[in-house]
Amino acid sequence: MQSICILRLSAIGDVTHVIPVVLSLQQQLPGVRITWVIGKIEAKLIGDLPGVEFIIFDKKAGRRGYAELRQTLRGRNFDALLHMQVAFRANLAAAMIPARLKVGYDKARSKDLHSLFINTRIAPAPKQHVRDCLASFLEPLGLQPAPPRWTIPLSESDHEFARTHLAEDRRNLVISPCASHTLRNWPAERYARLADHAITTHGMRVILVGSPAPFEAEYCAAIENAMKEKAHNICGKDTLKQLTALLSHADLAVAPDTGPAHIASAVGTDVLGIFAASNPHRSGPYNSLGWCVNRYPEALAKFTGKSVDEARWGAKAEFEGAMELVTVEDATAMLDEWVEAQRVTETTTAPDLV
Secondary structure: OOEEEEEOOOOHHHHHHHHHHHHHHHHHOOOOEEEEEEEHHHHHHHOOOOOEEEEEEOHHHOHHHHHHHHHHOOOOOEEEEEEOOOOHHHHHHHHOOOEEEEEEOOHHHOOOOHHHHOOEEOOOOOOOOHHHHHHHHHHHHOOOOOOOOOOOOOOHHHHHHHHHHOOOOOOEEEEOOOOOOHHHOOOHHHHHHHHHHHHHHHOOEEEEOOOOOHHHHHHHHHHHHHOOOOOEEOOOOOOHHHHHHHHHHOOEEEEOOOHHHHHHHHOOOEEEEEEOOOOHHHHOOHHHHHHOEEOHHHHHHHHHOOOOOOOOOOOOOOOOOOHHHOOHHHHHHHHHHHHHHHHHHHHHHOOOOO
């Protein structure tokens, strides 16, 4: 294997999970040439990973996007394509990528004619986290699955941005409240009550973040306006790189099933996940599954009549009212537990004074 192409266009969380695959390829196959076909927004986060050629595919460009991809890859032939996205649009992009070996999903996880665009499959694995699924794409190449190891390049200016918004004398809590699917969002008023609890009970600095999209700005404003205490609202004022730096220096993040939760987990920051519409054991922040409030089983039973074992793995419970199954008390209790765990850790690791 001398040249490998990765196709994973979106979304932010899933793209974050591909980073360990790149790092593992570079370790297991020193000198391998890696090309990654990626979405425009996602490239802003990790498009400067060392040793990787990035080709941006504009999903909104229609036929022109496919023509440009074909032209860019004209005359090239990869030893392997890791086709990590089953959406039909991604399948069409895979047809533009010449490769001897085209690795895709097992039959159970294939859809949108995915099977027509691959010639090798990853092994079936029931009840697998998305990260572990993507890590297994290396196995058909005769390699070990990628271990959970991340790096996201950041500049000193990114870190400086983070430092200007973080408190030095108390714990910093970053709340990223908005998911790409609105039915995964927890009510703004409940975020406000959680934020007030973090400030009044634990003396934390609360920072609200989100994209410049009007909906997210309105959501963060609604949280801020419903609070009794004062939050630091920088929604729409940071880049993805600056957000990553902010999360890397924060003590804790709070988020539903959304990209920033995975970024925080990737940079080593604990995440208090708010889950009901989706299963955290499949798509939650990988290193913080124990800190997730999980009302997914109740939501699935209430809205579909099925248990987690009966439902298809990955089935969503994205229904009106599902996220309301997570109470403020659920979240504040988890926050209290997290703070206590930090206190115990700090006590047991503090140096003895002579």
